[in-house]
Amino acid sequence: MQPIRLTVNGDKHEVTVDPRDLLVYVIRERIGLTGTNVGCLTGDCGACTVTLDGRTAKSCSVLAVTADGSEIRTIEGLASPAGLDPVQEAFWKENGFQCGYCLPGMLLATRELLDEDPDPAEEDITRTIDGNLCRCTGYTTILRAVRTAARRAQHRDERPERP
């Protein structure tokens, strides 16, 4: 067993982990944030996605010990006290989810994309979503949601986002 420090959604945590523990289970069961989901444990579905030091990562494919000292953002950390993130708003507006199980990957990957490029090309949008499986939506509304979020991101400077 080994102590590690993690900052999750701004809160500092110190937890003792087995070297074999996967980050996804440490986040879910030790830190108690269950918004990060498990769909495959093989890195294929993206339901376990978190942001690890600024980059999205599939937390089922990360050993918790290797994340020692890192800053993590989970789906719970996407909204701010002021309200939902524009990406969340766009997914809600466009019906970009049904059961919601895939949302950690869909939302955090979209956020990362728009942080890097507020005006992404179509191929980049598809590539971003391609790493995450959704069995419910058929992706059409997810792609629409990403585009809507991108439009909002671009217009944010000109006109304030409605809550």
Added chain:
Amino acid sequence: MTASTPAAGIGASTRRRDGAALLTGRARYVDDYRPHGLHYAAVVRSTVAHGRIRSVDVSGAETAPGVVLVLTGEQAARHAGPIPYFISPATRGGREVDIRCLEPELVTYVGQPVAAVVARSRVEAQSAAAAVRVEYDSLPHVLDADTALLPDSPRVYPDWQDNVVFAKTYGAGDAEEALHGADVVVSGEFRIARSTTAPVEPRGYVASWDATDEALTVHGSCQNPHQLRYMLSASLGLAESAIRVVTAKIGGSFGLKMQGLPEETLVCLLSMLSRRPVKWIEDRRESLMSGAREQIHRIRVGAKADGTITGLVNRIVADAGAMTAQAGWAMCNMSASTFPSGYRVPDCRVELRLVATNKPPLSAARGFGKDAAHFVMERAVDLVARRLALDPGEVRRRNFIRAGEFPYRTATGLNIDSGDFAGLLDKAQAAIDYPAVRELQRRRREQGRPLGVGIAFELTPESSDSPGTFVSGFDTTTVRMSLTGRVTVLTGVTSPGGGNDTGIAQIVGAELGVPVEWIDVVQGDTDRCPTGFGNFSGRSMVVGGGSAALAARDVRATLRTVGARLLERDPEACEVVDGTVRSVSEPDCAVPVPEVAHAVLTRAFAAAAEVEPVLESTRAYKPGNIDHRPDELGRIQPYPTYSSCLHIAVVEVDAETGKVDVVDYAMAHDCGTMINPDLVEGQAWGAITMGIGSALTEQLVFDAGGRLVSDRFKSYLLPRAGDVPEFRLEHQVTPSPFTMHGNKGAGEAGVGGAQAAVANAVEDALAPVGACVRSLPLTPPVVLDLIEEATR
């Protein structure tokens, strides 16, 4: 008279009520429940496809760290009886066997649960499970349904005389005679490989046995909480009143999570015996074992020279895998009875045999067998068109049941309530610009680039009722208003993730005359909701919505009576609108609903004198058209209503690699009145994508020993965003005369139509070489084989 704000009433695309919880990660799926003292279970599964258990050695597991219980099949059988069937094959003239939560004697597939372990942690449970040693006396196994029908085949269940689970013939007229008189007869053998539903959330259960109160609480990812409670009571010998089943937020289901699976009873038994809360969440490998479909159809279809189909004979061999208490085995019934779909073919005979093999069982799957009928029927219609050199759209138009002919009784006995199938074809062809796409195809062919256009019609019988089973055609809802006007809707239908709670709230808001924000919907809790049947067969909005409307009307009537008294008006002259009771002729003469509710409940002997002071009603809704009295041919009519749609897929085939790309797709869809168009569209897109997956990439592959090889998402390939085009969706609304709101059920339509449209499109793309598509999925090697076979 009802009214409501346009953003919320029936027909509005109200956004999902649970959106904020889902988008912020607050929604609780089954794996998110962690009661105090929680322990974890792992299941030991058979490693042979067929065999008798000789010994189970648990010594290594019992002494492993953290282990509190190891249970064998023999021990489990002392505490738990067989699991009752969701739909009993025996009552349909078929065969059944006892299904146990852990098999004590005879294993019939690789993966069958034979022992289980409870430990402090998931990892400890898994390591201990790996330490259980089971020895088997292997028996010969059979993995293929055709082989299983041979007289000398191994028998999956040794005391059966053969491997046939169930056999039945469907249809009417004289099909052989019709074929005899036809100008052309096309025939073919069509195979649908085994695929699976694969929701991203696997199945799971958390059982907590309270030894003091002798009460069991189960949280589960399950579509049918009340059926689960009954079946746990039967298999565990507990009173139903001692069991509470709560179906958590569900991460997709598609039939997989219908009730009847061995682990449901198992996890509860483990909790009772270990006296600890126990969680079991299946891993992806376990989840992928459940088959969704696997059939062979041998069909002959006769037609006149003008394309009129005159007769159809089909022999279906459906592969059940091993037996299951879940509803999955019964899907083949619908494959048979959905023929001849929406076409006028009075002379039709379908012979069905369901065959046991040594593969894992089928679980119910979106489409519920109807999907297979569409792949085959639509292939057959295309073969007729090709043989006669007619446009495939025109052949369909010629054979469709006409818009004026409804209700129309098909040869297999289904009484189709309403529709306009030619109208759907017009809309889909317009959406895709059919002449333009054919022109594109011509140009591409000149360049040697295969592009194909595939058309497929799909009829989706919905909201079924099967007499004497838990497949119920009605459901029940309570609408309850509190002192403050807050409304709680408790309904027997559940949501697998599609969001029908939003649609039900819209209906209640409209019927009750209050804003949708005042309404809470409670689903999936046997202690709170009225006895109901959960979700399957596109029923939730038909019967959940219908019963909610009836209950809401009762409450509205009381509000109106008492509100009118407060206003000193005649109730007949008042209405409940936007959260107020008001005079119809003087809208300013109004009183807020919360004030009326308060008066009903606090002034029962004054303002509410002579009124029964209850703001609550529980009502059941039974749609029309269902008729279980067998007609002269023994046919029953188990469906109130029939959705329909028409698909057009455009594909490009890479002749070098065999890869198929779906480049454009249109669907014209008719599910009658739409309660919430956004929810309907979401269902349709999801179903089409699932159909494209099983048409092109998804296949459960077993090795010669019956072991699942495609056991993860790297080898079982679900469509990703880059694999599907953005869909064009057109709506047509022919309201059902047999349901309260004219809605027909949405959610299943798409799977079979997409399989058929993609298959037809691939064949159309390869028409210049003369290839014939006979099987799904059309993976690159299969497509290359098709090309080679045709050019040989």
